[in-house]
Amino acid sequence: MREKDRLIEGNKNYVASIKNNETKTKLAKDLISHQSPYALVITCSDSRVIPEEIFSCSLGELFVIRTAGNSVNEGELASIEYGIEHLNIKYVLVLGHTHCGAVHAAMHNEKGRFLDPVLDKIHAAINCLEDEVEASKANALFQANYIKSLFPEFDGKIESALYDIETNEVIFIEN
Ligand SMILES: [Zn+2]
Structure with a gap:
């Protein structure tokens, strides 16, 4: 298989x-x-969003969780718990991005067999926003606040940011 050969x-x-x-x-x-790792990054599964490249990181520097629309659900929470409680990471970043398919899907009420709970969550985050960039920012901030609410004893920082796939820049979002 060509794809597998490429991976090998x-x-x-x-x-x-x-x-x-x-x-x-x-x-x-x-x-x-x-x-x-010095930071935990939760970002989208999007092939254009590669945290290790975006932040010029090497082996062992980032603990990365990638999920559709950087949405945080049960499986992701387990990874976050491991990262902050066992690896003692003190900085958590939820990194949304522009041109996000999941945010777009949520904004347009699209459906998916396993995607629905994820889209529901993003939908709650973006509410009635009509601008996709603003919606992606709101989603990242929402997921960061969600993590904060579930780890109230965490003594590090949990922040959100937006990666612009056109300029390759990361803009940190003020809480
Ligand atoms: Zn995305």
């Missing part, structure tokens, strides 16, 4: 890129026994 080839290149780089080889070795 891609992994070969990745292995080689680590082997051929002393710093990366050492880092990868150091990270075998432990990880201590």
